[in-house]
Amino acid sequence: MSTTASSAPAAVEGPESGRAFLGLGSVFVYRLLSVIGLFTIWEIAGLIPISVAFPTFSDTMQALWEMTADGRMTDAYGETLKPLAVGVSISAVFGVAIGVGMGLNRLFQWTWEPIFVVLQASPVAALIPLITYAYGIGLTAKTVAVMILAAPIIVLNTYKAVRNASPTLIQMCRSFQGTRLQEIWKVIIPNAAPVIFAGLRLGVAAGFIGVILAELLITPTGIGDLISYHRSVAEYAHMYAAVFSIIVFSAVMVGLLEKVETNYFRPEKKKGH
Amino acid sequence: MASVTAMQSPHAAPDPAKDNIVEVRDITKFYGTDIHALDSINLAFPTSQMTTLLGPSGCGKTTLLKIIAGLLEPTAGEVFVKGKPVTGPGPERAFVFQDFALLPWATVLRNVAFGLELTHQPKAEREEKARQYIDKVGLGGFEDKYPHELSGGMRQRVGLARALAVNADVLLMDEPFSAVDEQTRRKFQEDLLHLLSVEKKSVIFVTHSIEEAVYVSDQIVLLSPRPGRIHSTIRPEISRDASPDDIRRDKAYLDTVEEIWNNLRKYLD
Numbered sequence: 001m002s003t004t005a006s007s008a009p010a011a012v013e014g015p016e017s018g019r020a021f022l023g024l025g026s027v028f029v030y031r032l033l034s035v036i037g038l039f040t041i042w043e044i045a046g047l048i049p050i051s052v053a054f055p056t057f058s059d060t061m062q063a064l065w066e067m068t069a070d071g072r073m074t075d076a077y078g079e080t081l082k083p084l085a086v087g088v089s090i091s092a093v094f095g096v097a098i099g100v101g102m103g104l105n106r107l108f109q110w111t112w113e114p115i116f117v118v119l120q121a122s123p124v125a126a127l128i129p130l131i132t133y134a135y136g137i138g139l140t141a142k143t144v145a146v147m148i149l150a151a152p153i154i155v156l157n158t159y160k161a162v163r164n165a166s167p168t169l170i171q172m173c174r175s176f177q178g179t180r181l182q183e184i185w186k187v188i189i190p191n192a193a194p195v196i197f198a199g200l201r202l203g204v205a206a207g208f209i210g211v212i213l214a215e216l217l218i219t220p221t222g223i224g225d226l227i228s229y230h231r232s233v234a235e236y237a238h239m240y241a242a243v244f245s246i247i248v249f250s251a252v253m254v255g256l257l258e259k260v261e262t263n264y265f266r267p268e269k270k271k272g273h
Numbered sequence: 274m275a276s277v278t279a280m281q282s283p284h285a286a287p288d289p290a291k292d293n294i295v296e297v298r299d300i301t302k303f304y305g306t307d308i309h310a311l312d313s314i315n316l317a318f319p320t321s322q323m324t325t326l327l328g329p330s331g332c333g334k335t336t337l338l339k340i341i342a343g344l345l346e347p348t349a350g351e352v353f354v355k356g357k358p359v360t361g362p363g364p365e366r367a368f369v370f371q372d373f374a375l376l377p378w379a380t381v382l383r384n385v386a387f388g389l390e391l392t393h394q395p396k397a398e399r400e401e402k403a404r405q406y407i408d409k410v411g412l413g414g415f416e417d418k419y420p421h422e423l424s425g426g427m428r429q430r431v432g433l434a435r436a437l438a439v440n441a442d443v444l445l446m447d448e449p450f451s452a453v454d455e456q457t458r459r460k461f462q463e464d465l466l467h468l469l470s471v472e473k474k475s476v477i478f479v480t481h482s483i484e485e486a487v488y489v490s491d492q493i494v495l496l497s498p499r500p501g502r503i504h505s506t507i508r509p510e511i512s513r514d515a516s517p518d519d520i521r522r523d524k525a526y527l528d529t530v531e532e533i534w535n536n537l538r539k540y541l542d
Binding site for chain 1: 368379419
């Protein structure tokens with residue numbers, strides 16, 4: 001084939017060649033506008049007020065600052081993070097491993113699928129008394145609550161992603177003498193990575209729900225304690241500050257996972273949008 | 274004109290006893306119990322020539338190619354490569370996929386080197402070889418791009434470079450240009466012929482385009498559908514020395530296209 005410059009086809013213009021606004025990417029500007037809009041509506045809703053139990057955005061931020069400054073927030077997160085980190089880590093490691101196994105092997109799938117489908121379908125708040133009966137009211141019970149919420153999502157997403165790996169890519173790997181192990185590591189898992197990570201992001205978010213649920217329903221500790229205590233003494237700004245902080249924290253964790261995915265598994269997405 | 278028996282071709286006339294790089298004997302393929310895809314196919318593919326499997330959809334041409342590649346098991350029959358029976362994929366055969374089958378998460382360089390990566394060639398060595406073939410298919414400068422940044426034609430050039438990089442004797446091409454637009458396709462066909470004349474590969478090419486088959490092939494195998502059988506074998510007598518545009522206007526070229534069309538049209542009702 002000719003190697004002259006004229007025969008080299010031009011690169012395709014990707015959709016990512018976005019415009020800039022004031023030197024910022026347009027995506028960033030839109031996100032910022034969305035966040036500002038939300039906070040403005042919150043402030044207005046608090047000023048009306050739509051309920052005496054609904055503080056303004058500025059009051060909430062003030063309460064957040066106060067609790068951060070006097071160390072209450074740090075102590076609360078120290079408590080909340082223990083079952084959360086342990087539960088999410090176990091769910092992620094074993095969840096992905098079990099999901100990959102289910103995707104690759106039918107017998108493995110039939111063994112595990114019913115358990116996780118039942119767990120995913122069940123209303124977890126109703127299972128919490130059962131958890132306390134079995135594991136007491138300590139760290140173990142809260143970790144189990146996190147896992148019950150996080151693991152099924154991670155397992156089932158991983159399993160679907162692996163099972164639906166591109167048949168042509170698998171054939172390609174075989175046609176170039178790839179072994180089964182190479183097929184799994186070099187084709188199936190990277191191919192499934194976007195959906196596996198989508199499952200991990202949903203799983204981590206569900207883990208946050210699990211830990212707050214456990215702290216509200218089992219014994220009040222950490223962020224759950226801040227929420228229920230301030231509600232009981234009608235310090236609604238402080239209560240919402242705790243809720244707000246856990247949402248932000250959860251969003252940051254989910255965002256970090258996305259970074260891990262693009263950096264280590266799907267580098268082509270970095271060039272995308 | 275074209276003849277049904279072997280006659281002069283741009284290459285030397287093959288001696289069927291030893292100059293066939295691939296042979297298939299009595300290949301029969303059933304999908305399940307009722308779909309009869311191929312029925313006792315016997316075929317020889319001459320060394321260093323381009324053989325095309327041509328036929329309407331449903332004639333089993335891709336099935337036959339995948340059986341030769343070792344990606345599908347035949348229900349009965351055997352495939353011989355360089356005289357030895359084979360049952361799975363091997364280093365002497367390289368496949369070019371219809372839908373390219375590129376790893377979306379890998380750069381052009383890694384995609385082209387992927388066949389060598391799977392056989393554990395050292396990184397520096399395989400990348401050196403990949404760069405060579407990236408240049409040969411006309412993609413120099415695109416080494417660090419990802420497949421989604423390339424056009425369809427360029428993606429298939431990556432697929433071709435990957436198949437060439439493993440240095441197999443036989444290239445198996447499954448409708449490589451069907452997902453590429455017509456203009457790109459013509460240019461690609463010309464480039465492919467040029468490249469193959471340099472690389473001295475044997476090629477088995479599947480297509481449903483009569484013009485494409487006549488333009489690129491030394492030998493055309495017409496398959497008839499349900500179940501797939503060999504209808505006839507045609508060797509177009511077209512001089513490859515002429516320019517691409519002259520070939521497309523050549524009387525022998527046009528007559529061969531017409532003859533094949535007359536043979537195939539009865540299966541379309």
